Amino acid sequence: MASTSDIRNGLCIKFNHDIYKIIEFLHVKPGKGPAFVRTKLRSLTTGKVLDNTFSAGHKIDDVRVETHTYQFLYAEGDEFHFMNAETFEQISLNKSILDAPGLLKEGTNVMVQVNTETDLPLSVDMPASIILEVTYAEPGVKGNTATNATKSATVETGATVNVPLFINEGDKIKIDTASGSYMERVKE
Secondary structure, rough: OOEEHOOOOOEEEEEOEEEEEEEEEEEOOOOOOOEEEEEEEOOOOOOOOOEEEEEOOEEEEEOOOOEEHHHHHEEOOOOEEEEOOOOOOEEEEEHHHHHOOHOOOOOOOOEEEEEEEOHHHHHHEEEEEEEEEEEEEOOOOOOOOOOOOEEEEEEEOOOEEEEEEOOOOOEEEEEEOOOOEEEEEEOO
């Protein structure tokens, strides 16, 4: 058992007969009344996000998890196949457990959190950013740069990302995996 003082991002807890991962939290100490913790939880079974408030000192039931490095091998329909980097054991996970499946390139290392009681994978943590090559981008219109104009570009995984007008086919770009947005162009 843990209390609200142990709450942190990434903590997995049992709540309402389900397992949730804490995405965001905020300790609030109002001038009047008791302190509380405002949290945003994501269900690891359904993927739904839920807002909840815990009063200070409230006991929460945490889930013991282990984190392992897995390498993404390939996707087959809605199933994504991964290999453990240490034991070479392979697992397949549904697309719904992944945060940004469209940005996952073959050979990318991800961190998989596994429930130690049931040995079931709970969540997949992508790297903070990923470098992908642009496979299709319409040419930018000259003179259209007075504002922060963007265009859509397709990257090698098939995902579509809004990029600045100066990005062309063949350029490598860095993408933030949390928001799926363009960060910068990468020079080789």
